[in-house]
Amino acid sequence: MNPKAAPEDQGYATPTTPAAEGLAPALARNIEALVERRKRDAKAASLEQRAAAAISRFAGSMMFVYIHLVFFGAWIGLNFGIVNFIKPWDPSLVILAMFASVEAIFLSTFVLINQNRMAAQDDARADLDLQVSLLNEHETTKLIKLVEEIAKRLDVPTEADNELKELKRDVAPEAVLDKIKEATGQATVG
16 A cells, blocks of 8 residues: 555545444544554564464464374374384383473474564554553643633633642653652562
8 A cells, every 4th residue: 555645545434435334434544554554564574573473373273282182192102002013212202202392492482582572562552552642641631721711711610620720730751650660669669
């Protein structure tokens, strides 16, 4: 899709084009934007990251479990002499244990690589959420001030409400983060 094309040319719902049934056009646009972003992020992932993600997905599937049940079951059965015409090659199952240990090392590494990539994506989403929340807070504060000014000009009585005074103040994100850190530090010490 052409990023400079109009939203309706990109397949997004706009205020003048209908969205999927039951969805507001803005919500449909947001969903489409998120899906496109995830597709771009997936394409931008390195070969190693894509391989680790694919291996982690497969290792977390029932097919992986079934393959291991068959493989380990056959190995154990054949080495315990269930089939008389095949000579056991690992009667103590030491070789099988070694294979399983090496496989566990690699699988845990692939899972950790995948988790690190997902954690970075989660951090980016959390940063976006914080920015949107701060913008929303700022806009709400401005709207409260604007409504109060309109009420004054229309001679609508407003109460001297302490909560309203507090809501008119902009949030200082640094102060909030410092207070959370302080409270968290006190909770872990105490």
